[in-house]
Amino acid sequence: MNTRRHVLLALLAGSAVLAGCASPQVSDYAQQRPKLELDRYFNGRIRAHGIFQKRGGEVVRRFIVVMDCHWEGNQGVLDEAFSYSDGSTQRRVWRLTKHADGRYTGRA
Numbered sequence: 001m002n003t004r005r006h007v008l009l010a011l012l013a014g015s016a017v018l019a020g021c022a023s024p025q026v027s028d029y030a031q032q033r034p035k036l037e038l039d040r041y042f043n044g045r046i047r048a049h050g051i052f053q054k055r056g057g058e059v060v061r062r063f064i065v066v067m068d069c070h071w072e073g074n075q076g077v078l079d080e081a082f083s084y085s086d087g088s089t090q091r092r093v094w095r096l097t098k099h100a101d102g103r104y105t106g107r108a
Contacts, residue, residue, distance in 0.1 A: 038096060038104050042069040042078055061085055074098040 052061040062085040076096040096106040
């Protein structure tokens with residue numbers, strides 16, 4: 001009986017740990033404000049910077065990105081030009097669609 005109790009306790013503890021690792025769902029944030037309006041935020045020229053880091057926090061790469069963004073109706077284009085700390089560059093162009101229900105879809 002003692003072994004059975006230990007197994008049950010271990011299963012319950014394991015279940016609690018795994019439940020704590022569950023990913024958040026988009027629906028968890030549906031009522032949050034301010035409302036996500038990509039067409040207002042990504043409009044015009046935007047300059048940003050960021051980092052890549054290891055799990056322990058060590059910064060391994062830095063970047064600057066300049067985005068030229070424009071919208072025509074519900075169609076948007078984000079033209080991104082990345083410059084990395086190692087001297088490399090990258091260009092990515094996103095094409096976004098704003099849907100009537102407030103969702104956005106995009107492809108790069």
